[in-house]
Amino acid sequence: MNDISNKNTQDTITIAILLYDNVVLQDFAGPIEVFDKAQNLTKGKYKTFTVGLKSKEIHTENNHLKIIADYTLDNFPKSDYIIIPGASMSVIKELIKDESLTSFIKKENVSPKIKIVSVCTASYLLANAGILDGKKATTHYFVADDFEKRFPKIQLVRNVRFVDEEKIITSSGVTSGIDAALHIVGRHSGEMIQGMINRALQYTYGQNETWPVAPQGMRYRSEKQTN
Amino acid sequence: MNDISNKNTQDTITIAILLYDNVVLQDFAGPIEVFDKAQNLTKGKYKTFTVGLKSKEIHTENNHLKIIADYTLDNFPKSDYIIIPGASMSVIKELIKDESLTSFIKKENVSPKIKIVSVCTASYLLANAGILDGKKATTHYFVADDFEKRFPKIQLVRNVRFVDEEKIITSSGVTSGIDAALHIVGRHSGEMIQGMINRALQYTYGQNETWPVAPQGMRYRSEKQTN
Numbered sequence: 001m002n003d004i005s006n007k008n009t010q011d012t013i014t015i016a017i018l019l020y021d022n023v024v025l026q027d028f029a030g031p032i033e034v035f036d037k038a039q040n041l042t043k044g045k046y047k048t049f050t051v052g053l054k055s056k057e058i059h060t061e062n063n064h065l066k067i068i069a070d071y072t073l074d075n076f077p078k079s080d081y082i083i084i085p086g087a088s089m090s091v092i093k094e095l096i097k098d099e100s101l102t103s104f105i106k107k108e109n110v111s112p113k114i115k116i117v118s119v120c121t122a123s124y125l126l127a128n129a130g131i132l133d134g135k136k137a138t139t140h141y142f143v144a145d146d147f148e149k150r151f152p153k154i155q156l157v158r159n160v161r162f163v164d165e166e167k168i169i170t171s172s173g174v175t176s177g178i179d180a181a182l183h184i185v186g187r188h189s190g191e192m193i194q195g196m197i198n199r200a201l202q203y204t205y206g207q208n209e210t211w212p213v214a215p216q217g218m219r220y221r222s223e224k225q226t227n
Numbered sequence: 228m229n230d231i232s233n234k235n236t237q238d239t240i241t242i243a244i245l246l247y248d249n250v251v252l253q254d255f256a257g258p259i260e261v262f263d264k265a266q267n268l269t270k271g272k273y274k275t276f277t278v279g280l281k282s283k284e285i286h287t288e289n290n291h292l293k294i295i296a297d298y299t300l301d302n303f304p305k306s307d308y309i310i311i312p313g314a315s316m317s318v319i320k321e322l323i324k325d326e327s328l329t330s331f332i333k334k335e336n337v338s339p340k341i342k343i344v345s346v347c348t349a350s351y352l353l354a355n356a357g358i359l360d361g362k363k364a365t366t367h368y369f370v371a372d373d374f375e376k377r378f379p380k381i382q383l384v385r386n387v388r389f390v391d392e393e394k395i396i397t398s399s400g401v402t403s404g405i406d407a408a409l410h411i412v413g414r415h416s417g418e419m420i421q422g423m424i425n426r427a428l429q430y431t432y433g434q435n436e437t438w439p440v441a442p443q444g445m446r447y448r449s450e451k452q453t454n
Contacts, residue, residue, distance in 0.1 A: 050291075
């Protein structure tokens with residue numbers, strides 16, 4: 001709530017949040033909230049904007065929220081981080097077929113300065129683009145078995161909120177996007193600012209967390225159509 | 228992710244989310260996400276919509292997200308729950324002066340079927356309307372001392388994620404709106420559905436939680452202008 005400036009003079013960090021129809025609201029709202037608080041606490045070091053995949057008008061999952069994104073994929077400003085939130089597996093399956101998204105992810109990954117962050121099932125989009133091959137990654141624990149089977153070149157990490165492979169950060173289910181964002185703020189602004197945001201959100205930040213085996217009926221299998 | 232119908236045949240539960248300019252995104256995104264998952268799991272028992280206080284176009288805190296609300300205060304459908312998310316104290320101070328909001332809260336509270344839920348600093352709006360007098364309530368721990376001093380007729384409860392006074396539910400800081408929403412789903416659909424949403428969000432639901440005394444510089448005092 002207060003303005004407490006960051007002692008380190010550093011460049012602005014720009015964060016693009018990719019939005020698309022049927023995206024899960026909490027997957028991107030958590031990171032935006034963290035970077036918003038970080039912006040307040042650092043006198044504007046963090047700049048976040050939203051980018052619509054196909055158009056500026058975005059409807060979140062089940063049509064719950066109609067959002068007007070700041071930019072589209074064609075015209076968004078250069079950014080340091082690209083955050084890709086998740087969706088239900090039926091939506092992710094459709095996005096995997098979208099060549100423009102796959103080539104966008106590949107292209108952004110080539111740039112040495114850009115970091116890509118997935119939340120929840122969006123790890124499938126990165127995996128599908130091949131940019132996680134040979135790396136460690138995580139995803140929602142409901143889909144972890146399927147992910148591991150489908151992408152044998154990726155080393156799946158379980159029981160973590162996020163995996164940081166420097167250039168690519170993958171986070172696990174839904175609210176773990178908050179932890180990944182807090183991790184990024186910690187990297188650039190230190191533990192004090194990170195802790196202040198943690199307390200401002202009344203959230204308990206953490207990287208390691210054990211989840212049970214996904215319960216029967218909630219476990220995703222690629223051969224089964226789920227929504 | 229799956230459709231698991233609720234065994235109890237019950238009426239639809241309609242939830243209005245009140246939005247206004249400079250509202251904190253996470254305060255309402257968490258509850259929407261919970262009710263969205265509840266809707267999936269109960270074959271549509273939960274119906275959530277957004278209501279703009281002054282207009283349909285809403286800009287969240289720091290202008291991060293532009294949202295088009297479903298309704299405005301003048302024309303929104305009858306609802307069982309009205310969720311009021313919070314904002315920074317400077318925004319709350321302005322909202323307290325808004326007679327139309329205060330009389331709206333008072334009027335809705337008179338209706339015996341309507342339940343009002345505040346997230347974070349929105350407890351000030353309910354307290355200001357007088358509907359919490361003689362009741363227990365909570366708010367963000369940063370502002371708890373100020374709240375207690377300002378509203379001596381309300382019994383402040385610390386170290387909880389939410390307080391349920393049947394007709395009014397108040398929750399503490401930002402992410403605790405998720406817990407309040409999970410509590411509501413538990414009330415209407417039972418612990419199994421509540422637990423499934425908990426796991427789907429990879430979130431750890433809880434009511435009791437100890438927070439330290441708000442750190443110096445983060446503690447809100449009404450005489451000091453904070454943002």
